[in-house]
Each structure stands twice: as C-alpha cells, then as structure tokens.
Amino acid sequence: MASLSTEQIDQVIDYLANRNLDGDFREELVDQICCELEAALVAGQAFNEAWSDMQSRWPPARIKKLNNSIQFIKFKPMLIKITAAAAALAGLIWLLPGLPAESETIVYAEKNESTEVQIKDESAAISNTTDEMQNNLRELQMRNMRFTGAIRQDILKPRLSPLKGVALVDAHSGFGIRKHPISGEMLMHNGIDLVAPLGTPVFATADGVVVFAGPNGANGIQVRINHQGGYTTVYNHLQSHENLIVGQPIFEGAQIAKVGSTGASTGPHLHYEVRKNDEAINPC
Amino acid sequence: MNHNASNFDVLDFDVYCGMFSKELVKGTLRIVVLRLLEREGRMYGYQMNKRAKELTDGNYQLSEGALYPLLQKMVQQGLVTTETEQANGRPRKYYSITEKGLEAARQKRLEFEHFAFTMRRLLDLQTK
Numbered sequence: 001m002a003s004l005s006t007e008q009i010d011q012v013i014d015y016l017a018n019r020n021l022d023g024d025f026r027e028e029l030v031d032q033i034c035c036e037l038e039a040a041l042v043a044g045q046a047f048n049e050a051w052s053d054m055q056s057r058w059p060p061a062r063i064k065k066l067n068n069s070i071q072f073i074k075f076k077p078m079l080i081k082i083t084a085a086a087a088a089l090a091g092l093i094w095l096l097p098g099l100p101a102e103s104e105t106i107v108y109a110e111k112n113e114s115t116e117v118q119i120k121d122e123s124a125a126i127s128n129t130t131d132e133m134q135n136n137l138r139e140l141q142m143r144n145m146r147f148t149g150a151i152r153q154d155i156l157k158p159r160l161s162p163l164k165g166v167a168l169v170d171a172h173s174g175f176g177i178r179k180h181p182i183s184g185e186m187l188m189h190n191g192i193d194l195v196a197p198l199g200t201p202v203f204a205t206a207d208g209v210v211v212f213a214g215p216n217g218a219n220g221i222q223v224r225i226n227h228q229g230g231y232t233t234v235y236n237h238l239q240s241h242e243n244l245i246v247g248q249p250i251f252e253g254a255q256i257a258k259v260g261s262t263g264a265s266t267g268p269h270l271h272y273e274v275r276k277n278d279e280a281i282n283p284c
Numbered sequence: 285m286n287h288n289a290s291n292f293d294v295l296d297f298d299v300y301c302g303m304f305s306k307e308l309v310k311g312t313l314r315i316v317v318l319r320l321l322e323r324e325g326r327m328y329g330y331q332m333n334k335r336a337k338e339l340t341d342g343n344y345q346l347s348e349g350a351l352y353p354l355l356q357k358m359v360q361q362g363l364v365t366t367e368t369e370q371a372n373g374r375p376r377k378y379y380s381i382t383e384k385g386l387e388a389a390r391q392k393r394l395e396f397e398h399f400a401f402t403m404r405r406l407l408d409l410q411t412k
Contacts, residue, residue: 003372025352027368028329028377032348035330038372062349069353077360156401207401228401 002041004034011051012037019060021067022074029066033058156229158206158283160252162272163259166194168284172269175282181266190280191234191273198239198268200259204250205233205274213244219271220263223256232278236271237263303343306350313350314358315396318389321364321381328378329355355379363388 040050171192208227216222221238239260261268274283363385
C-alpha cells in the first residue's frame with residue numbers, strides 16, 4: 001500500500017487551494033485525488049507522471065462544476081425557505097386591503113363577546129372536519145395501496161401452459177374436489193392434470209428459481225420453481241428433469257423436464273400446480 | 285459513445301466510463317450506493333467507486349461528478365451520516381447508512397427487482 005508523503009499531500013492541497021471550494025468538499029476532494037495518486041503509484045507509475053495524469057483528469061473547470069453542484073444541493077433547502085417566506089409575505093401584503101374597514105371594526109367590537117364565542121365554535125367545527133377529512137384521505141390512500149398491491153401480485157401469477165399445444169383449460173382433471181383415480185375417494189385436487197405422451201417437453205411457466213428437483217414419493221419425479229409475488233409452480237410425475245440444480249435461475253419458456261408417469265400415476269400425464277404463498281390455487 | 289451534457293441538470297454533466305450509458309448509471313446510483321453501504325458498513329467516496337468496479341469487473345463505474353452531489357443529498361435526507369477521520373496523513377470523510385437508509389435500501393431493491401422482471405418481459409429478454 002503506497003502512501004503519499006506530507007509534501008505530496010501538500011501539493012494536492014495547494015492544487016485545490018484558492019478555488020473557492022466548499023471547505024468540507026475540498027477536504028473530500030483532497031482525499032479522493034490522493035487515493036487516485038496512490039493507486040497510480042501502486043500500479044507502478046512515477047509520481048510526476050501520475051500527477052500530470054491527475055491534472056488532465058481534474059481540470060479546474062471540472063472541479064468548479066462539481067463544487068457548484070454540491071453548493072447548489074447544500075443551499076437548496078435554504079433557497080426554498082427564503083422563497084416560501086417571500087411568497088407568504090407577498091400574500092399578506094395582498095390580503096391587507098381586504099381587512100375590515102374602520103366602521104365594521106366598531107360594529108364587531110360591540111358584538112365582541114358573542115362573535116368571539118361563535119368564531120371559537122366554528123373554528124373547532126372546522127378543525128374537526130379537517131381531521132375527519134384527513135383520516136378519510138389516509139384510509140383511501142391505504143385502500144388504494146392495497147388495491148394496486150393486489151393487482152401487481154395478480155399480474156405476476158404464472159399463466160402459461162407448461163406444455164406446448166395443450167391449454168390449461170383442456171385439463172383431463174381440473175382443480176378442486178374430485179374422485180381420486182386410484183383410491184376412489186372424494187379428495188381435493190390441488191392442481192390440474194394435462195395428458196401428453198411420454199417424453200413430451202415441459203416448460204417453465206414464468207421466470208423463477210428452482211427450489212426442488214428430484215423424486216418426491218407419490219408425486220414421482222417433481223420440480224418446484226419459486227416465482228415473484230409469492231408464487232410457486234409444481235410439476236409432478238415427470239419422466240426426468242433437465243439436470244436442474246436447486247437455486248438455478250429459470251427463464252419463462254425454458255424446458256425443465258419431460259412428461260412421465262412416475263409416482264402414484266395411472267398413465268403418462270403432467271400434474272401441474274400453482275401455489276400462492278404455499279397454498280394451491282386454480283392455475284386457470 | 286456520444287454523451288450530450290445538459291447544462292440544466294446538476295448531476296448530468298459528467299461523462300461516464302464503464303460499460304453503461306450515463307442515464308442507466310444515474311438511475312441506479314442511489315440504490316447501488318445504499319447497497320454498498322449496507323454491505324460494507326462504512327465507506328469513503330473513492331472506496332465506493334473502487335468496490336463497484338471490483339464487483340462488476342469494471343463494467344459499472346460511478347463518476348465523482350454524480351457520486352459526491354448524491355452523497356451530499358443523501359446526508360440531507362438522513363439516509364447516511366458522515367464522520368471524518370485521519371487516514372494516510374489527511375482527513376477522510378466516511379459515510380455510514382442510517383436506519384432510514386436501510387429501509388430505503390430494502391424498498392429500492394424490491395422496486396428494482398420488480399423493474400428488472402418487468403423490463404425483461406417488456407423487451408422480450410425472457411428466453412435465451
């Protein structure tokens with residue numbers, strides 16, 4: 001780790017002196033330029049060479065521009081405050097002729113007490129209404145956020161068919177309660193069954209990441225992919241998968257497996273499931 | 285590449301090196317800086333640029349012309365705090381991320397993730 005000598009650091013400080021730089025920023029720029037010079041020295045450059053390189057990289061015009069933009073950001077809040085104060089003052093002056101004329105003031109003075117009470121009541125009522133309106137607005141904003149959130153989530157639901165030429169609605173066995181083909185019981189069917197010949201390619205229905213690939217009991221050879229928005233797609237009874245590794249990113253439309261009849265299956269088909277936050281939903 | 289500098293935007297005048305156009309770098313600079321600070325804890329300006337270069341094999345480079353004004357802005361917004369220490373015989377200004385900055389980093393990353401997915405879909409980049 002090369003380190004500049006005190007004289008060399010002073011040279012940098014001199015280079016940045018008398019440029020009307022913001023004190024804080026000048027310090028920072030000294031460090032930045034020193035770091036650059038040190039990096040050049042580490043790379044084997046001589047100091048003089050590194051110095052002239054630095055000068056061409058940091059011409060006075062560039063330093064000035066950068067300083068101006070920092071100054072602008074630093075003083076912008078103050079500028080806004082001044083502008084606001086000026087606007088408020090202008091507003092007051094504009095309102096002045098609208099104040100009650102002298103005669104009206106006298107009338108007000110006579111009715112002073114009752115008017116004061118009335119005004120107090122009214123201002124309390126107004127502030128109540130304002131509070132109520134603000135609460136309503138907040139509630140509306142919350143609902144709006146929830147609503148747009150819901151839409152966004154829905155947009156992310158995988159909607160493609162995992163098999164080319166077989167639509168989701170053409171499922172041999174659909175989503176919901178049905179008679180189980182092996183046990184004969186009435187059971188919930190968490191996905192849909194798409195019938196296709198052995199070896200038919202299976203495609204990922206959305207971009208995602210592989211979270212499981214391999215044999216999984218009655219599901220046979222299974223692939224599970226996690227997607228955005230809390231969605232997971234599941235592909236069961238596969239003949240084989242395309243050497244997927246857990247954690248592997250998968251693009252929509254990529255071939256991930258081949259249709260098979262592994263696990264509890266009565267013939268070649270693909271059991272396809274879409275889960276939202278780990279709960280099966282209708283893929284159609 | 286032709287970078288037309290506009291005089292109206294204070295962050296716009298610097299020409300970017302690296303692989304990406306200055307618009308792309310400018311649009312992502314804030315989240316990159318927040319993420320770097322989140323990972324490394326405390327950094328100084330020069331170090332941020334160096335780290336970003338290392339992490340991306342030199343493809344993503346922050347120019348000082350955008351970085352320092354942005355840092356100044358983030359200090360004002362309470363996303364980062366600064367402290368100055370002596371290093372190699374000169375004062376060095378370190379930046380660290382605040383609680384507010386961590387929350388901003390989390391939100392910006394989620395937003396960007398969604399944005400990246402959306403762009404991939406919009407520009408037909410989903411299949412290789």
